[in-house]
Amino acid sequence: MADQGGTQVxxxxxxxxxxxxxxxxxxLAVASALLVGFIAIALxxxxxxxxxxRMIEGAFGxxxxxxxxxxxxxxxxxxxxxxxxxxxxxxxxxxxxxxFIAGALAAAVAGHALRLPAPLHVPVALLCAAAAGALPxxxxxxxxxxxxxxEVISTIMLNWIVIYWVHDWLVVGPLRAPGxxxxxxxAQIQATAELPRLLESSRLDVGLPIxxxxxxxxxxxxxxxxxxxxxxxxxxxxxAARVAGIPVARRLYLAMGMSGALSGIGGALLILGTEHHYPxxxxxxxxxxxxxxxxxxxxxxxxxxxxxxxxGGLRAGATRLQLVGIHxxxxxxxxxxxxxxxxxxxxxxxxxxxxxxxxGRRPS
Amino acid sequence: MIIVSxxxxxxxxxxxxxxxxxxxxxxxxxxxxxxGLEGMMRVGAFFACWGAFASHSAWIGLLCGVLAGAAFxxxxxxxxxxxxxxxxxxxxxxxxVALGLVTFLLEAxxxxxxxxxxxxxxxxxxxxxxxxxxxxxxxxxxxxxxxxRYTVPGLRLRAVGEHPHAASTLGVSVARVRWAxxxxxxxxxxxxxxxxxxxILHRFDNKMPAGMGFMALAAMVFGKWRPVGALLASLFFAxxxxxxxxxxxxxxxxxxxxEAHLDGILMAAPYxxxxxxxxxFVGRAVPPAANGVPYDPEAKH
Numbered sequence: 001m002a003d004q005g006g007t008q009v010x011x012x013x014x015x016x017x018x019x020x021x022x023x024x025x026x027x028l029a030v031a032s033a034l035l036v037g038f039i040a041i042a043l044x045x046x047x048x049x050x051x052x053x054r055m056i057e058g059a060f061g062x063x064x065x066x067x068x069x070x071x072x073x074x075x076x077x078x079x080x081x082x083x084x085x086x087x088x089x090x091x092x093x094x095x096x097x098x099x100f101i102a103g104a105l106a107a108a109v110a111g112h113a114l115r116l117p118a119p120l121h122v123p124v125a126l127l128c129a130a131a132a133g134a135l136p137x138x139x140x141x142x143x144x145x146x147x148x149x150x151e152v153i154s155t156i157m158l159n160w161i162v163i164y165w166v167h168d169w170l171v172v173g174p175l176r177a178p179g180x181x182x183x184x185x186x187a188q189i190q191a192t193a194e195l196p197r198l199l200e201s202s203r204l205d206v207g208l209p210i211x212x213x214x215x216x217x218x219x220x221x222x223x224x225x226x227x228x229x230x231x232x233x234x235x236x237x238x239x240a241a242r243v244a245g246i247p248v249a250r251r252l253y254l255a256m257g258m259s260g261a262l263s264g265i266g267g268a269l270l271i272l273g274t275e276h277h278y279p280x281x282x283x284x285x286x287x288x289x290x291x292x293x294x295x296x297x298x299x300x301x302x303x304x305x306x307x308x309x310x311x312g313g314l315r316a317g318a319t320r321l322q323l324v325g326i327h328x329x330x331x332x333x334x335x336x337x338x339x340x341x342x343x344x345x346x347x348x349x350x351x352x353x354x355x356x357x358x359x360g361r362r363p364s
Numbered sequence: 365m366i367i368v369s370x371x372x373x374x375x376x377x378x379x380x381x382x383x384x385x386x387x388x389x390x391x392x393x394x395x396x397x398x399x400g401l402e403g404m405m406r407v408g409a410f411f412a413c414w415g416a417f418a419s420h421s422a423w424i425g426l427l428c429g430v431l432a433g434a435a436f437x438x439x440x441x442x443x444x445x446x447x448x449x450x451x452x453x454x455x456x457x458x459x460x461v462a463l464g465l466v467t468f469l470l471e472a473x474x475x476x477x478x479x480x481x482x483x484x485x486x487x488x489x490x491x492x493x494x495x496x497x498x499x500x501x502x503x504x505x506x507x508x509x510x511x512x513r514y515t516v517p518g519l520r521l522r523a524v525g526e527h528p529h530a531a532s533t534l535g536v537s538v539a540r541v542r543w544a545x546x547x548x549x550x551x552x553x554x555x556x557x558x559x560x561x562x563x564i565l566h567r568f569d570n571k572m573p574a575g576m577g578f579m580a581l582a583a584m585v586f587g588k589w590r591p592v593g594a595l596l597a598s599l600f601f602a603x604x605x606x607x608x609x610x611x612x613x614x615x616x617x618x619x620x621x622x623e624a625h626l627d628g629i630l631m632a633a634p635y636x637x638x639x640x641x642x643x644x645f646v647g648r649a650v651p652p653a654a655n656g657v658p659y660d661p662e663a664k665h
Contacts, residue, residue, distance in 0.1 A: 326468065330467075343450060
């Protein structure tokens with residue numbers, strides 16, 4: 001794969017990430033995707049409006065629903081930021097899924113094996129997850145910098161390596177809970193490693209505040225620091241950045257390392273917050289969805305937060321679609337369509353500009 | 365006896381992998397990255413099942429699988445050639461859509477989200493005890509290699525993938541060649557997917573293709589973007605897959621060398637090997653020069 005390919009979308013994203021237009025297009029893309037989904041349900045002869053009402057209730061209608069949405073929003077914010085940060089330096093991190101799994105496993109192991117007081121245990125487990133998530137991402141960065149391997153291919157390969165190693169080797173073999181009734185899965189984490197819940201009535205835990213903090217930190221880093229400026233410069237034009245004296249390779253390592261760490265933390269939030277051990281079957285797709293979140297969020301940290309809330313709500317609400325006979329994977333369909341519509345924004349944007357120009361000419 | 369059973373397993377597992385990998389080759393040699401192979405295989409597998417179920421004919425099912433793969437690829441072509449969007453994004457979106465859409469259709473048509481239909485599908489006639497897919501998958505790579513090497517369309521396709529501006533100067537329509545290549549890619553991936561439901565399981569399983577589209581991508585890279593290379597890589601991966609069962613049965617049930625340890629390591633091996641190849645630790649794989657770059661006639665080059 002030629003190098004320009006991966007950076008083409010990312011250039012558009014980082015250059016325009018502070019303007020409002022991508023936001024408008026993202027809202028339109030999600031709305032169009034929801035509309036297509038609505039029509040599809042109706043065409044299948046099922047109760048579309050009832051389904052959508054239940055979906056909204058399931059996402060935002062009760063404290064319990066809000067708790068579910070908040071958990072999913074927190075995780076998607078992490079994986080979305082992960083993919084978005086790599087975009088900033090012009091890298092397409094498709095490996096978020098593998099990094100997520102690596103981080104989740106590290107959190108489960110650290111949560112179980114370490115004996116630490118409560119205020120320390122969670123941060124230490126999160127750090128372990130960040131390191132484990134960064135590892136495969138740094139392998140991809142090294143292959144990119146040293147060997148010229150396109151990160152899209154290398155991260156896809158790394159995803160499957162991690163998935164098979166964790167799910168078909170580590171969790172069923174050496175890391176399996178000793179004497180467990182189930183055939184796979186790691187041992188339960190210590191109570192000190194569990195994320196504290198914020199409310200009695202829902203599963204809302206400190207994961208969401210952590211994720212929001214990470215988003216704000218990413219926003220500050222990119223918009224308010226020299227380091228962030230240099231990372232954006234590398235993404236916009238690596239050659240110009242090199243000429244300007246920016247250590248391009250080091251910025252690539254840094255961005256990819258942070259990217260992997262964020263996905264790893266996303267995995268940790270799910271393990272420490274709700275699962276409390278690494279289960280035998282754990283194919284969540286949160287890493288892949290992170291790509292959708294980053295693209296719909298235009299790669300901007302606050303856009304990512306908004307997109308994560310949208311897709312987190314969609315994921316939480318989609319389970320209620322079963323009441324009208326629709327499988328929850330409907331959420332994947334909507335996300336896929338939204339990404340497809342965002343991808344065609346060049347086609348969209350031209351038409352929108354014409355409409356805007358026509359409206360603008362009219363005296364009001 | 366072991367060799368026979370491995371060989372049989374390879375001849376079952378390899379054809380869908382080979383066909384999808386060829387789909388990857390034809391698209392990427394024209395300069396369009398196709399990581400939507402997984403999704404195209406999925407719609408191919410489902411529509412082949414639906415077609416065969418509705419028409420009581422496996423051949424019509426096969427045709428439906430091919431057409432569905434091509435139709436899905438048409439979206440990829442439209443978005444990435446006409447819209448000049450990022451081809452990786454388009455492929456990812458299509459994989460997500462395929463995941464949700466096929467589950468949705470499976471539930472709407474068969475009323476299940478697991479395995480359908482209840483009775484096994486009509487079967488394709490066997491030739492010397494093997495399904496037609498086996499022969500197709502063993503012949504198609506050589507046919508494609510010949511096409512690339514000796515025919516005008518094949519040479520044009522490669523030219524467009526290596527240097528679209530030069531090809532355009534010589535009067536070749538870059539967009540038209542890429543459209544044809546992407547449609548062929550989807551048709552091949554759809555054909556490969558149809559093999560999963562029509563020739564292997566004789567049903568559709570909602571887990572299909574369970575990552576085989578990504579393995580096809582690995583086989584394409586491992587085969588250095590060449591048709592016969594993709595064939596050999598697919599056979600090698602399929603051999604590894606088949607030998608898992610044999611090695612497992614020879615392993616102790618417990619202890620550090622037990623079967624539980626071996627599965628994951630062996631299943632990850634194709635991806636690890638591909639990564640090592642790409643890194644230049646074992647040989648070298650160089651992608652087509654213009655792969656992944658949307659063609660802009662006005663761009664400086």
